[in-house]
Amino acid sequence: MTDTPQHSPRPLRVLAAMSGGVDSAVAAARAAEAGHDVTGVHLALSADPQSFRTGARGCCTIEDSRDARRAADVIGIPFYVWDLADRFREDVVEDFVAEYEAGRTPNPCLRCNEKIKFAALLDKALALGFDAVCTGHYAKIVEHADGGRELHRASDAAKDQSYVLGVLDEKQLAHALFPLGDTVTTKDEIRAEAERRGLTVARKPDSHDICFIADGDTQGFLARRLGTAEGEIVDEAGNRLGTHEGAYGFTIGQRKGLRIGTPAADGKPRYVLDISPVNNTVTVGPAEALDVSALTAIRPRWCGTAPAGPGTYTAQLRAHGGETEVTAEAGAGELTVTFAEPVRGVAPGQAIVLYDGTRVVGSATIASTTRATTGV
Known part of the structure; x- marks a missing residue:
């Protein structure tokens, strides 16, 4: 059995999620250049979008929608705007507020990938006859000779975004395309490619922080929602x-x-x-x-078959964190993890993503931790 990066042997009907940024624009362009029948779609996730971003903060604004449309015109693909604001508010924003209210620290980007881009969007795409959803994430899909797929880290480790995709299951991976993950490409090279393609988003700032908190003031946002x-x-x-x-x-x-x-x-x-x-x-x-020696996580999601019995993996605990060696075992709806060396700053609500080499095994939501110093 041979493992190769994802390259479809036939043209696919692809729905390209276009945020209005440079990564998703180049991903859509690469998919079209590969011979796929690509349609661009911008997700309207805010019920009250602002006319302009604040520097590099926020997304899903009117400006972003227009940038995505201009990029689609340059690529030469059809373009639509889909209103998923109600679904986004319920599955991502309200979940975010509820988790903080319960004393946990959520990651809304994982929830958005799980509930919006590869659930609501993918379900609608498949219902309309599309074969796959394409995004500008930096991650790689490796396909086996038997057709099975695995999610792996991007070729460029510095840009790898596999952590926030660790919630994808086998069915979702079967209908996903990540055109930016197969090549070792720096962000400057992506911007240079966008310029060569005539995409005006080539120098647009990346969006940082939480997309629905444009001013970056998470505490202020929560105070307005939850009161003091x-x-x-x-x-x-x-x-x-x-x-x-x-x-x-x-x-x-x-x-x-x-x-x-x-x-x-x-x-x-x-x-x-x-x-x-x-x-x-x-x-x-x-x-x-703060030293933690073990944890229990709930709601595991596996990028393929669930592991049988205990195993040794590496784990990533935050989007831009490093890896640490662990022993993990899946049980009935939960995952128990023991760290080879104590780690710090582990919070309930965060996601733990397990890796076997570069392969993403799966993820789960941290429910409780065991302190290394007290054993509780």
Whole structure:
């Protein structure tokens, strides 16, 4: 059995998700150049889009829609705008708010890939007779001789986005195209390619932070949605150190913005160790108290067949984080993971993505952790 990068032997009817940025525009152009019958679509995800972005923040604006349309015109493909604002609000935005309210730290990009781009969008594409959805993600699909597919890291490790695609299952992978993942291409080279193709988005800034919080003020966004509720900041012994205006405004491992008036006895910085929405309390302590030796994750999703029995993998815990060696075993609706060496800053609500070499095995949502120093 041979493994090769994804190259379809026949032209496909492809729906290219075009955000209005350079990556998705070049991906659509490459798909069309490969001989596929490509149609571009921009997803209107905001019920009240702004006329213009704020620098590199935000997306899904009127400006982005126009940029995507201009790119489709240059490529020479049909273009449509699909309104998925209600679905996005329910599956991504409301989920984001609910997770923070429950004291967890969600990743909305994973949820969007799972619920919008490769669920709502893909379902509609297949119903309309399309064979695949194409996006500008940097990841690679490897196809076996028997037709089975695997998701792998992009050839350019610096641009790899396989972490946020770890929620895709076998069916979704069968209908996905990632034209940017097969070649070792820097962002500057992608921009240069866009210029050669006459795409005006060649120098458009990348979108950063959370797309539906255009000003980048996550705490302000949550405060507007959840209101303020004064609570206590305490140390591990329960001693009151300060107050806050809402536990949802903190994340595990946070150091800045704690506003603690009393310095620690050892003079060292303190970090958020625990967030309790039940009593609206934030617990802080020393950095070493953040060390985690194991975790339990729920809602596992496998990029293929679920692994049988315990196995040794590497794990990635955040979109731009490194890998760490783990032993993991899938159970009934959950995943238990033990780290070879303790790791820090692991928060419930985050995704853990397992890798076997460059292959994405699957992902799950962290539910609880075991501290290395206390065993709880």
